[in-house]
Structures are given as structure tokens and as C-alpha cells.
Amino acid sequence: MLNFIVKRSLGLLPTLLIVAVLVFLFVHLLPGDPARLAAGPEADDATVALVRADLGLDQPLPQQFLHFFVRIAHGDFGVSMRSKRPVVTEIGERFMPTLLLTLTSMVWAVVFGMAIGIVSAVWRNRWPDRIGMALAVSGISFPAFALGMALMELFSVHLGWLPVVSDGSWRSYVLPSITLGAAVAAVMARFTRASFVEVLNEDFVRTARAKGVAEQWVVIKHCLRNAMIPVVTMMGLQFGFLLGGSIVVEVVFNWPGLGRLLVDSVSMRDYPVIQAEVLLFSLEFIVINLIVDVLYAVINPTIRFR
Incomplete structure (x- = not known):
């Protein structure tokens, strides 16, 4: 390894x-x-x-x-033209809010997306499948900025349940994470369903059912691991997209993260910050791809010998 x-x-x-x-x-x-x-x-x-x-x-x-x-x-990304502070300091202050928002969005998106995908695959072509895929198509089709403003209008302005902008509490993460993770949950649901439908038709699944194994154990023990490789691929890519794609959500919710910093830096032509942020996003994608490759080898040990 x-x-x-x-x-x-x-x-x-x-x-x-x-x-x-x-x-x-x-x-x-x-x-x-x-x-x-x-x-x-x-x-x-x-x-x-x-x-x-x-x-x-x-x-x-x-x-x-x-x-x-x-x-x-040498690890020196220069000094910001706008604030005259080191770029590393500028990015360091904004990194954790973006990372926490991304992790929050990814956790709920993966949990709900995989659950919807598994349910849709097990009860495919029936009403749970139709409802789940309708939700998935809606999540993919609805623009993030429009969803964010609609959620803000409903839960912040009219109901007053959640803050409009970040106030440092866990309640601040609810609306941005839902907005950011909606499309990811939809993609995860569709990929999980497609992967599970393919695995459910394999011979070893029919053999397990013929032996009298309970359906929930067939899904959890026999199908889950074999269906995870394409799902893990999409999970890693979507996590990278969340880190880089949080720009729109951060602007809508005035989130103090890297996306907002990048927008401000582009408007001010702050070259050092722009270069450092784009390199950081690229490095994140590369590291995530490496982690996905390692997970491949963990899920299916024969991969590491190819």
C-alpha cells in the first residue's frame, strides 16, 4: 500500500x-x-x-x-495587494469557515443521497423510486443561488428561525449547507441507485437470496461494498467541487470563506491571492483524487496490483 x-x-x-x-x-x-x-x-x-x-x-x-x-x-505566496497582509494569513483565516461548511454539506448530502439511492434501487420502478428520483432531478435542476435566496426568504425573513448571515453558531450552517449540498445529494442519489441496480442483478446476490439471507443483509453485506467504488469516485469528485464551488453560496450568504475572498480578490485584481486560491483548489482536487485511489485499493485490494 x-x-x-x-x-x-x-x-x-x-x-x-x-x-x-x-x-x-x-x-x-x-x-x-x-x-x-x-x-x-x-x-x-x-x-x-x-x-x-x-x-x-x-x-x-x-x-x-x-x-x-x-x-x-519555498511556500511564499506573496503579499495581498488589497490588504498588504501575507497571502497565507488571508487564506488561513478564511479556510476553516469554508472547510467546515463543505464538510457539513458533504455529510448530510452523502447520508441522504445514498439513502435515497439505495431505497430507489431496492424498490425500483415503484413509488419510492419515483419520489426519490423526482427529488434528485429537482436538486440537480435548481440553481444554487436561487435555492439559497428562497431558503433565506422563507426561514430567515418570514419565519425568523435561522440567521441571514453567519453569526458563529451552528444555526448559521443550516441554510448554506442545504444550499451547497442539495445538488451533491441529488447526484449521489442517482449514482448510488445506478450502482446498486447493477449489483442487485449479479449472480452472487441471487445466490444469497436463494440461500434465504434476509433482504436487509443482502443489501448491506453483499451489495453495499461491491457498489461503493463508483459511489466513492463520485463522492471524492463532489467534495472537490464543493470546496471550489462554494463561491456562489458564500456570496449569497455573505459567508466569510475562501469563495468570498476569491470574488473580492478578482474584483480588485489581487493577483497573489487569486493565484494562491486557485492553486489551493487545484491541490485539493489532486489530494482528493489520491485519497479516492487509496480508497479503491482498500475496498478492492486487487486494484493496487494492477
């Missing part, structure tokens, strides 16, 4: 390098002059030139990339 993890980890390094190059190029293609924004609308050309030199934006692009790559290799 250790050799398997090491080989997979080394294979991810070229991906990180390519992502770093693309992030640097895409950020510098953004319209607008960050030196002008940092200097202020009333600054003259001489002041803007001084700010541009201070930010290192007057250097040729290859030289800027070389400095950028050397800094990130």
Missing part, C-alpha cells in the same frame, strides 16, 4: 506544475490594471508607475513567472 501511495503521489507533481503555469498565465490575462486599482482612482501616472514597480508588475512576464515559481516552491 505504501508503494502504491508513493507512486500515485509522485505522478501528481507534473500536474501541479502545469496548474501553476496555467494559473499564472490566466491571472495575468484578466482585464484591468491592478497597479491603478491599488494606487486609487485619483493617483497620477507617476504614482501608478511606482506602485507597479513595487508590485513587480513592470518586469517581463517570464521574469515574473520565475519569481512566482521560486516563491511558491
